[in-house]
Amino acid sequence: MAEPLLRVEKLVRRFGGITATDNVSLDVAAGELHAIIGPNGAGKTTLISQLTGHLEPHSGSVSLGGRDITYLPAYRRCALGLARSFQITSLLPDFTAADNVALAAQAHAGHSFRFFANARKEKGLRDAAHAALDRVGLLHRADVLVSRLSHGERRQIELAVALASKPKLLLLDEPMAGLGVTESQRMVQLLQELRKEVSIVLVEHDMPAVFALADRISVLVYGRVIASGDPAAIRANDDVKRAYLGDQHVVTHHV
Amino acid sequence: MKAFTVSKAVTALMLAGLVLLPLYSQLSGNIFILTLFTRVVILALAAASLNLMMGYGGMMSFGHAAYLGIGGYAVGMLAQEGIGSGFIQFPVALAASALYALVIGALSLRTRGVYFIMITLAFAQMAYYVASGLARYGGDDGLTVYKRSDFSGLINLGNRTQFYYLCLACLFGVVFLIWRIVNSRFGLVVQGLRSNEQRMQAIGFPAKRYQLVCFVISGMMCGLAGALLANNTDFISPAVMYWTRSGDLMVMVILGGMGTLFGPVMGAVVYLLLEEFLSQLTEYWALIMGPLLLLIVLFGRGGIMGLLGRLNRG
Numbered sequence: 255m256a257e258p259l260l261r262v263e264k265l266v267r268r269f270g271g272i273t274a275t276d277n278v279s280l281d282v283a284a285g286e287l288h289a290i291i292g293p294n295g296a297g298k299t300t301l302i303s304q305l306t307g308h309l310e311p312h313s314g315s316v317s318l319g320g321r322d323i324t325y326l327p328a329y330r331r332c333a334l335g336l337a338r339s340f341q342i343t344s345l346l347p348d349f350t351a352a353d354n355v356a357l358a359a360q361a362h363a364g365h366s367f368r369f370f371a372n373a374r375k376e377k378g379l380r381d382a383a384h385a386a387l388d389r390v391g392l393l394h395r396a397d398v399l400v401s402r403l404s405h406g407e408r409r410q411i412e413l414a415v416a417l418a419s420k421p422k423l424l425l426l427d428e429p430m431a432g433l434g435v436t437e438s439q440r441m442v443q444l445l446q447e448l449r450k451e452v453s454i455v456l457v458e459h460d461m462p463a464v465f466a467l468a469d470r471i472s473v474l475v476y477g478r479v480i481a482s483g484d485p486a487a488i489r490a491n492d493d494v495k496r497a498y499l500g501d502q503h504v505v506t507h508h509v
Numbered sequence: 510m511k512a513f514t515v516s517k518a519v520t521a522l523m524l525a526g527l528v529l530l531p532l533y534s535q536l537s538g539n540i541f542i543l544t545l546f547t548r549v550v551i552l553a554l555a556a557a558s559l560n561l562m563m564g565y566g567g568m569m570s571f572g573h574a575a576y577l578g579i580g581g582y583a584v585g586m587l588a589q590e591g592i593g594s595g596f597i598q599f600p601v602a603l604a605a606s607a608l609y610a611l612v613i614g615a616l617s618l619r620t621r622g623v624y625f626i627m628i629t630l631a632f633a634q635m636a637y638y639v640a641s642g643l644a645r646y647g648g649d650d651g652l653t654v655y656k657r658s659d660f661s662g663l664i665n666l667g668n669r670t671q672f673y674y675l676c677l678a679c680l681f682g683v684v685f686l687i688w689r690i691v692n693s694r695f696g697l698v699v700q701g702l703r704s705n706e707q708r709m710q711a712i713g714f715p716a717k718r719y720q721l722v723c724f725v726i727s728g729m730m731c732g733l734a735g736a737l738l739a740n741n742t743d744f745i746s747p748a749v750m751y752w753t754r755s756g757d758l759m760v761m762v763i764l765g766g767m768g769t770l771f772g773p774v775m776g777a778v779v780y781l782l783l784e785e786f787l788s789q790l791t792e793y794w795a796l797i798m799g800p801l802l803l804l805i806v807l808f809g810r811g812g813i814m815g816l817l818g819r820l821n822r823g
């Protein structure tokens with residue numbers, strides 16, 4: 255196998271006496287959809303934050319495409335092709351959907367120390383925004399303020415924003431959080447489409463979705479990766495069953 | 510978007526009034542009103558500059574009056590040293606404001622929220638005390654500017670009408686610039702940072718760099734107002750930098766409507782006219798002014814512009 259797209263090596267992050275990320279190592283190959291699951295408090299969000307640069311690890315390293323990014327600030331990682339969505343929707347509420355997405359495109363189209371020309375009339379940026387909105391099926395809502403969109407629509411905009419930066423790797427922190435059944439199904443469909451174009455790290459609680467989508471799954475418990483492998487192997491793994499899946503009968507029944 | 514709205518109509522009326530004011534003053538022989546409105550226009554310029562930072566950038570600067578002082582002292586000190594040319598005084602005023610903004614901004618932007626307000630206030634108070642200590646330039650008592658900036662025949666600042674129109678042109682120029690800026694790439698980034706800084710970092714914008722540039726632009730615009738103010742009063746003293754003056758500017762912005770293009774101009778006009786009118790009625794004018802402002806802020810969210818906007822819908 256070639257150099258993995260994302261390589262995490264022996265990452266450690268402590269909060270006081272608690273080790274939230276305990277010697278985590280994992281590789282994500284180009285083109286792979288790698289899911290990270292684990293019970294509440296397993297340290298999934300802490301791990302994601304270290305990948306995106308919102309939190310610094312105490313030791314270990316993160317590299318993207320062979321380049322060490324362990325201590326790069328968030329905006330630099332983004333320039334290298336790492337995009338994220340937030341677990342709790344985090345958009346610009348007083349901007350329209352198109353503005354939100356166009357800003358992401360703008361961040362990757364040269365510097366923004368341009369003071370005079372109307373940015374909303376830059377065709378390249380608008381086209382990119384509309385393309386990304388179309389991708390998530392929200393083109394018809396382009397000119398609506400984000401604060402007036404439904405929760406489900408905002409989750410989709412999150413994805414459009416991430417896509418507009420044309421990332422190599424997409425980090426999705428619980429994209430299904432708070433979605434209804436039909437909305438979840440739409441999101442799974444969408445992710446099925448996107449995985450053909452971009453590598454994805456997916457942190458998600460929705461087990462049927464994870465097992466339907468993932469090429470590989472890493473299971474995080476108390477900050478440690480206790481198992482990593484394809485969905486069938488994870489489903490068969492005794493440690494995983496005991497630590498995590500035992501109380502989720504839905505998974506053991508789901509084939 | 511509707512072509513005609515109440516707020517647009519009121520704004521147009523106000524602007525027309527400002528343009529035609531010297532004519533009225535001439536015809537009625539009321540010279541005082543021109544002097545008053547020159548001050549109004551200059552402070553409207555200062556309020557507009559603060560609005561760029563506070564309204565669009567979400568950075569609550571409580572030390573904006575410092576730039577009035579810096580711009581003013583640049584003119585006063587150079588005049589004192591025998592350099593009377595406006596072509597030197599005004600660029601120096603702008604450069605000094607930019608430099609101050611760059612240093613103060615770089616330090617202040619390490620903090621957020623209340624701390625940002627307090628640190629900008631603290632730096633402005635420092636500037637105030639530094640000015641008070643300038644014995645050569647009048648110290649506490651201030652400095653008389655014996656000769657207004659000289660633009661070698663291009664425009665005569667000694668002429669009331671010409672000076673008024675210079676101030677008005679500066680105001681319109683600055684508002685035009687702000688209008689272009691807030692719709693530019695830069696403006697969208699700054700407004701995005703106001704809305705959600707973490708998100709903007711995550712999509713790849715280095716927040717502080719953009720905020721600092723906004724801080725500097727805003728400071729330079731206010732420095733221009735300071736240079737005009739010193740010419741208007743023929744005098745500059747530390748008092749223009751006092752924190753209450755920064756508070757006045759904030760009130761003008763909030764009164765008129767934060768984050769609206771003409772709100773601060775409207776706020777300055779209303780605030781200063783009210784002050785003038787009420788102080789003629791009674792010595793205790795602040796007792797009326799205070800509750801009045803409170804009412805507008807409490808019930809007219811979005812200031813006067815917000816109120817006018819609702820009229821339109823209602």
